[in-house]
Amino acid sequence: xxxxxxxxxxxxxxxxxxxxxxxxxxxxxxxxxxxxxxxxxxxxxxxxxxxxxxxxxxxxxxxxxxxxxxxxxxxxxxxxxxxxxxxxxxxxxxxxxxxxxxxxxxxxxxxxxxxxxxxxxxxxxxxxxxxxxxxxxxxxxxxxxxxxxxxxxxxxxxxxxxxxxxxxxxxxxxxxxxxxxxxxxxxxxxxxxxxxxxxxxxxxxxxxxxxxxxxxxxxxxxxxxxxxxxxxxxxxxxxxxxxxxxxxxxxxxxxxxxxxxxxxxxxxxxxxxxxxxxxxxxxxxxxxxxxxxxxxxxxxxxxxxxxxxxxxxxxxxxxxxxxxxxxxxxxxxxxxxxxxxxxxxxxxxxxxxxxxxxxxxxxxxxxxxxxxxxxxxxxxxxxxxxxxxxxxxxxxxxxxxxxxxxxxxxxxxxxxxxxxxxxxxxxxxxxxxxxxxxxxxxxxxxxxxxxxxxxxxxxxxxxxxxxxxxxxxxxxxxxxxxxxxxxxxxxxxxxx
Numbered sequence: 144x145x146x147x148x149x150x151x152x153x154x155x156x157x158x159x160x161x162x163x164x165x166x167x168x169x170x171x172x173x174x175x176x177x178x179x180x181x182x183x184x185x186x187x188x189x190x191x192x193x194x195x196x197x198x199x200x201x202x203x204x205x206x207x208x209x210x211x212x213x214x215x216x217x218x219x220x221x222x223x224x225x226x227x228x229x230x231x232x233x234x235x236x237x238x239x240x241x242x243x244x245x246x247x248x249x250x251x252x253x254x255x256x257x258x259x260x261x262x263x264x265x266x267x268x269x270x271x272x273x274x275x276x277x278x279x280x281x282x283x284x285x286x287x288x289x290x291x292x293x294x295x296x297x298x299x300x301x302x303x304x305x306x307x308x309x310x311x312x313x314x315x316x317x318x319x320x321x322x323x324x325x326x327x328x329x330x331x332x333x334x335x336x337x338x339x340x341x342x343x344x345x346x347x348x349x350x351x352x353x354x355x356x357x358x359x360x361x362x363x364x365x366x367x368x369x370x371x372x373x374x375x376x377x378x379x380x381x382x383x384x385x386x387x388x389x390x391x392x393x394x395x396x397x398x399x400x401x402x403x404x405x406x407x408x409x410x411x412x413x414x415x416x417x418x419x420x421x422x423x424x425x426x427x428x429x430x431x432x433x434x435x436x437x438x439x440x441x442x443x444x445x446x447x448x449x450x451x452x453x454x455x456x457x458x459x460x461x462x463x464x465x466x467x468x469x470x471x472x473x474x475x476x477x478x479x480x481x482x483x484x485x486x487x488x489x490x491x492x493x494x495x496x497x498x499x500x501x502x503x504x505x506x507x508x509x510x511x512x513x514x515x516x517x518x519x520x521x522x523x524x525x526x527x528x529x530x531x532x533x534x535x536x537x538x539x540x541x542x543x544x545x546x547x548x549x550x551x552x553x554x555x556x557x558x559x560x561x562x563x564x565x566x567x568x569x570x571x572x573x574x575x576x577x578x579x580x581x582x583x584x585x586x587x588x589x590x591x592x593x594x595x596x597x598x599x600x601x602x603x604x605x606x607x608x609x610x611x612x613x614x615x616x617x618x619x620x621x622x623x624x625x626x627x628x629x630x631x632x633x634x635x636x637x638x639x
Contacts, residue, residue, distance in 0.1 A: 261298035265291055265308070272311040276318070279510065279547075285315035302338035306350065309335060313353060320553050322360040329354040344381035345388055348374040352395055364403045371396035386423035387430045390416040394434045401441055413438040432458050436475060439482070448485040455479035473499050473512040477519050484523050496520045511547055514540040514555060518562055530570050537563040554596060557587035561600045564607060573610040580604040584620075598627040 268291035275284035288311035295304040313328035329350070336343075336350035355370035375396060378389040397412035417438065420431045439454035458475050459467055466472070480496035483489075499516040503509065521536035541559040548555060560583035567576035583600050601624035608617035 261294075261300055262304065265295050265298070265300055265304045268294060269304075269307045269311060272308075272315070276311065276314060279318075281315045281318045285312055285319070288312035288315055302335040306332050306335040306339065306346070310350070310353065313357065317357055317360065322357055325357040326354070326361050326363075329357045344377045345385055348377035348381065348388065348392060351377070352392055355395065355399065359399050359402070364399060367399045368396065368403065368405075371399060386419050386425055387428070390419040390425075390430060390434060393419065394437060397441070398437065401444070406445065409441065413441060427461060432461050435461075436478065440478060443478070443482050443485065446485075448482040451482045452479065452486065452488075455482060468498060468502050470502055470506060470510070470512075473502050473510075473516055476502070477512070477516040480523065481519050484519075484526060489523065489526060492523050496523055509543045509547060511544075511555070514544040514547070514559065516540075517543065518559065521562070521566070525566065530566070533566055534563070537566060554587075557583040557600055558596060560586070561603045565603050568603075568607050568610060573607055576607045577604075577611060580607050598624040601627065 268287055272284045272288040272291060275281070275287060288308055292305060292308035292312060294300075295308055309328045309332035313325045313332060316322075316325035316328060333347070333350045333354050336347045339346060351370050351374040355367045355374065358364075358367035358370060371392060374392045375389070378385070378392045381388070393412045393416035397409040397416065400406075400409035400412065413434065416434045417431070420426060420428065420434065425431055435454055436458050439451040439458070442448070442451040442454065455475060455478055459472070459479070462469075462472065467476075476495050476499035480492045480499065483492035483495060496516065496519055500520060503513040503516050506513065517536045517540040521533040521540070524530075524536060525533040537559070541556070541563060544553070544555040544559050560579045564576040564579035564583065567573070567579070580600070580603060584604055587597050587600050601620045605617045605620035605624060608614075608620060
């Protein structure tokens with residue numbers, strides 16, 4: 144089994160990065176809202192729709208940057224004036240669960256928001272959902288995205304508005320590990336994208352790519368691969384052709400092909416992604432750095448860490464020296480450290496992981512990259528013979544991921560438990576390891592799909608049970624892991 148946290152693949156953020164969802168889906172700016180003159184009932188309804196958003200986004204009364212996307216200054220001024228005048232009272236009324244007071248404040252604000260069109264309100268809500276997604280508050284993003292969707296339907300807006308809203312709800316559900324719900328929303332977003340006139344191949348390709356991500360999350364790998372193949376074709380046929388869109392589609396297809404064992408095809412698509420950006424002169428862009436990082440992860444997963452190391456270094460070299468210790472650089476330093484560990488360059492690995500940990504420790508609150516960084520340092524510490532230090536780091540990674548993800552209903556938690564139990568098993572503490580591995584299996588069984596991860600957890604449990612001489616249970620766990628891998632690669636089980 145490879146080193147812990149290898150290539151940051153256990154990080155939920157890194158999985159999303161590789162599949163094209165490092166950031167929430169970008170909105171398709173197609174607003175076909177009716178320009179309906181404000182009537183009192185319409186205004187009260189729309190104010191009600193956005194009041195909870197306004198009341199929750201900021202205790203200070205300021206709108207988040209993502210929501211300030213007005214096409215005209217007058218719209219910004221309208222919202223700013225409304226927020227300053229009414230936000231504190233509305234927020235207090237909602238917190239106090241006083242619907243009468245809330246309604247009174249909304250009525251007082253209604254005439255001030257009357258100049259906003261239905262499309263403006265839709266954009267306001269979608270911008271708010273983007274703000275929450277950017278902050279990692281997926282539950283709030285989902286609530287606001289659902290409000291945007293309900294409003295677009297109530298106001299009978301065009302498919303572009305519903306496409307935007309469904310993209311946000313689908314992304315929020317995905318990040319909350321509600322993969323079935325994400326697939327439903329993203330599937331509907333594809334339908335809405337195809338209805339937008341004039342037909343926009345890039346918009347449809349973007350919707351299909353996001354749908355493919357959640358198909359993959361549901362274990363529907365072949366469907367995901369087919370969808371991404373369609374997305375690549377659409378990107379290549381679109382006018383104008385957008386190099387970054389073409390590159391992203393190739394990279395997402397590569398990630399899915401890697402998961403189903405089509406390694407040659409996967410590598411070809413990673414290379415096609417990089418070549419597309421190179422041909423367009425986009426080698427200094429975040430998109431290029433992201434694909435380069437993911438290709439390096441692919442090489443590391445293939446055991447080609449010596450090839451991966453210079454790619455990780457190239458990613459870091461693309462960033463100005465003064466920005467290499469920014470929070471978004473944690474995965475790059477951490478993945479480099481993991482690859483260096485794999486090739487035995489422990490001194491260099493310690494330098495790289497030191498940079499990642501230094502960034503992590505300065506964060507006001509931990510994010511989803513922090514746990515994998517500590518897990519990678521644990522591997523380096525174990526290689527140095529510091530078992531106590533390694534255990535402390537694995538436990539810290541587990542605690543951070545529990546804090547971020549709110550318990551166990553998230554892929555990172557059972558993976559953290561598996562790593563810690565593996566360390567304990569290797570150091571003669573099999574009984575403690577068995578308790579942790581049992582929890583890991585219980586948790587991962589409750590998370591849909593992600594069969595390759597479930598197989599790794601079951602394989603480690605089999606090893607622990609074998610040490611404890613519980614042979615029949617060990618054999619059952621090992622057989623289950625093998626069957627999951629066979630399912631992943633769609634192999635004939637008689638040949639497995």
